[in-house]
Amino acid sequence: MSVCIFSTFNFQFSIQINMITQRKKVGLVSLGCDKNRVDGEKLLYEVAKHYDITSAIEDANVLIVNTCAFLGSAREEAINAVFEYLPYKESGNLEKIIMTGCLPQKFVGDMFDDFTEVDAFLGTKDGSLITQAIDEVYKGKRLNLVGKGKELGCSRIVTTPEHFAYLKISDGCNNHCTYCLIPKIRGKFVSRPIESLVEEAKGLGEVEELILVAQDTTRYGEDLYGEIKLVELIRALSALDTVKRIRLMYCYPELIDDKLIAEIRDNEKIIKYLDIPLQHASDRILKLMNRKGSYASYVALVNKLKEAIPSLVIRSTFIAGFPTETEEDVEILERFLKEAKLMNAGFFAYSREKDTPAYKIDGQIKEP
Structure with missing residues (x-):
């Protein structure tokens, strides 16, 4: 039977699964980045061993909200x-809500006592406990399982x-950008073994486009090898x-070396596209x-990239309104964009986040 997983982005995702109607029905809302989506897909597989998966919110008995907290x-x-x-x-079939991912991983201590609408909290690496959590909340328990499970x-x-699927090749980050909470949420950079990733890619079946994602794709393997x-x-x-085909995302500029450039140029399966977050x-x-x-x-x-690979499409992202940013800094960025001639550039307003070094910088810029 073909069903669809619902999400807040209103995409419909088709999956094939045997439905056993007498079991509880579980739905998933996955928020945030594509790396989080992969985590959600693994949760679905684990849940489907014991429960039905439904795309219709009105039919779900259990809702998993897989969160972002960046x-x-x-x-x-x-x-x-x-x-x-x-x-x-309150008035439908929904009986239990379970929150997973980045938000409880970082903030469960602030949420558990007051956010009683949620029956159980699991962190980013607690997926092994998802079915246990469902079983336990049906026994009337309210659970904080953050940090108690395994990936x-x-x-x-x-x-x-x-036509496409994501492959998350690592988790965490060692870059410690001053505006970013990711190291505090996801921890240190950890690569997955090549053999494991190849096995996962095989399990995806035929994929027209395999998209490699991580917090820092270009650092892959440094910790492991x-x-x-x-x-x-x-x-x-x-x-x-x-x-x-293979697409590379989130490539840090300082780690794009001659070896990688040559591989992108010469490997016919690699899409001639690079996402390079420059930020300013x-x-x-x-x-x-x-x-x-x-x-x-x-x-x-x-x-260098354009000379080596004339057909290469380069995309980047930039932060606007970082503390102490002046008109001169903006003009420098504007000059760079004119000189670099990127194919695509995204801009995001700086978000002041507690527990980051940038939060304490004097000269925070007020929104107009």
Whole structure:
């Protein structure tokens, strides 16, 4: 029977699964990034061993809200999602709400006592406890299981359209950008073994486009092998007949070296596209952000990439309104964009986050 997983983005995701109607029906709302989506897909696979999966919120007995907490707006979205579906708990089939992911991982201590609408909380690495959590809340218990479980394995119920799937190659981050909560939420950078990732990719079946994601894709393997092994991973995945194309996301600029550039150029399976989060171009602001690059190094990298791979599409993202940013800093960024001629650039307003170094910087810019 074909069903769809619902999400707050209103995408419909087709999956095939045997339905056993007498069991509880479980739905999933997955918020935030594509890395979080992969975590949600693994939760679905684990849940489907014991419960039915439903796409219809009005039919769900249990709702899992898999959350993001990177920004204040993401935390607000997660909390609002619970209240959005709460009427189904008060007057419909919905009986239990379980919150998983980044928000409870970082903030469960602030939430557990007061956020009683949620029956159980699990963190980013507690997927092994998801079925136990469902069983226990039906015994009348309210649970805080953050930090008490283990990560799930490779198996997933893929929720993306048939032509692409994500492969999360690592978790956590060692970069410690001053505006970012990720290291406080996801922990240190941890790569997954090449063999495990190849096995997971095989399990996805035929994939037109396999998208490699991580907080820092270009650092892959450094912690596990003592040196960066992204190219070796790409080659191992490229050898799979079921993988038609590979796309690289979240490549930090200072780690894009000649070896990786040559692989992107020469490997026919790699899409000639790079997502490189630069965040700014003013040397002063980059230093305050604890970014390793500079205006000059960014220009040099873009020119080098274009020369080596003329057809390459480069996308980047930038933060506007970082503390102490001046008109001069903005003009520097504008000059960089004109010089670099990126194919696509996204801009995000700086979000002041407690427990980050940037939160304490004098010169916070007020919104107009």
